[in-house]
Amino acid sequence: MKTLRSMGLRHQDGKLLLLDQQLLPREEKWLDIRDPDQMIAAIRALKVRGAPLIGVAAAVALAIHAEGGANARELREVAGALRASRPTAVNLMAAIDRMLAALERDEDLSNAAERIFDEDVELCERMAENGAALIEDGDGILTHCNTGGLATAGIGTALGAIRKAHEKGKRVHVYVDETRPLLQGARLTCWELKKLEIPHTLICDNMAAALMRAGRVRKIFVGADRIAANGDFANKVGTYGVAVLARHHGIAFHPVAPRTTVDLACPTGDDIPIEQRQASEVSGDAAPSGVSAWNPAFDVTPAALVSALVLDSGVYDAVALASGMLRKAA
């Protein structure tokens, strides 16, 4: 397999490195992923995260396993385990299914993984162009979680669109939801924005409403982990609340995702499986020991709250989504 290089993934000469996203920004440590089990553990522990990136990373891990001499039966077994490592983001399933199809066709899995990587870079570019066109000079933009170079093989989804607008000379100010419980906004999005020199301000998730009421947010860009056929979508928990607040304040709300995030096998958001994670991520060291906590990693936003969905293939408003456009677009 050729050399691959993104903000959070590096592959060279059969060696796969992942930037440990749980340690950022305090430490930039590259994890040496030697086998699929280590990849599965890294995915489960969110050391590698972001719907597009986990799909890409799992495909690369499977290809390296094939290069190491695993037979078809072993590869199918490993593929199944990788596919099941997290339940909500459909990009993982889509990437593994493409690898399995290549396996059944007796194609080279390294080529297949390279294509998935390169395609994600290309999809990011197209989404970014489509999203950047919605951004105007002077916009205050709220975002949630991390949707940049750390979440994809390319420049990102929602954050990619913001970056593209910035590169085109549009002045933007990004308000970053810290994104509890694991603080991907505070840790990862602020880290990326600092590197990119894009002006930004960190807020607690619960301050977004006051920020909107103060008139400081003109647009909202978020990612997506799975988009149902009707345009409902799952994304990092807290996204749905942001969408309701956006509607209340008359602020444009834009999920941004590649076509690999669309799951036509899910008719509506109610059909998307939502990962529940352990209570300790929420309670941490703060709450009394033994406290009960609810910890869904994602929530579902109905398409009716979407101003326009930004895909690589185009921009689709709520009317287009309701009319079933995704069945043609994705």
Place this chain on the structure above:
Amino acid sequence: MKTLRSMGLRHQDGKLLLLDQQLLPREEKWLDIRDPDQMIAAIRALKVRGAPLIGVAAAVALAIHAEGGANARELREVAGALRASRPTAVNLMAAIDRMLAALERDEDLSNAAERIFDEDVELCERMAENGAALIEDGDGILTHCNTGGLATAGIGTALGAIRKAHEKGKRVHVYVDETRPLLQGARLTCWELKKLEIPHTLICDNMAAALMRAGRVRKIFVGADRIAANGDFANKVGTYGVAVLARHHGIAFHPVAPRTTVDLACPTGDDIPIEQRQASEVSGDAAPSGVSAWNPAFDVTPAALVSALVLDSGVYDAVALASGMLRKAA
């Protein structure tokens, strides 16, 4: 001054102790408050917090200073400093103004502080009765921040109402917003509910929307730090967002407060000063060093989003608030 005893404040023989609310629940440490400067420092650092309690505590500190022999000029100066230690919760200003009025009338300041303490206990009881009447058997109730025995001299405001309903045998389940950035929900409300043996579940603030969409929240009870004459009110940041979400989901939204929280000198919520605190409370150890953060300690919820305001004197819906009922009630 007589012996005073609440969940977070103890006074005996001129010695004032405050339970350090920044260390709870990991450590139950009582701070020995020896002079008004220490009280001001404790208020600013949120070691003592809760709109009613800081008013009571400041009054007691002033009375002890008077017992120590301070003259009227010194007392007026100290009162001014106490009054200015935090800007948003009006109970502090109201309590100090009552102490100053007693001073001008040459009344005993210890008696005045005792009356403020005892009155807060009594107001809590009445609010709790009024609030508990709105709670039905089986209710799932969301609350934000801490509004219980730690926030008042009595059993609390919003949490007092929930406690009263529980004591009357109504089965309730409390969902506790962790309440970033200082986690008063996770640390303090869970600690109180555990002691009271009231079933509860901790959530991140950004999960409240998904919880409402899942149908698990039937009512919302929150406190208030200052209520304007038109019924708009300031409370811990995040409250406004909860109110918008409640409206979207058709869930009853109830602020609960004593009459000492009403400020008729503020015509509307726009007139309430909002305390901005340091960025480091938000960024903590997570975000890249030097990150810019926005940290308003409070936000303002317009009266139009209030289902009914619960005061000690009664329950007032949005129509009553809009018609100026608070000018008669408070």
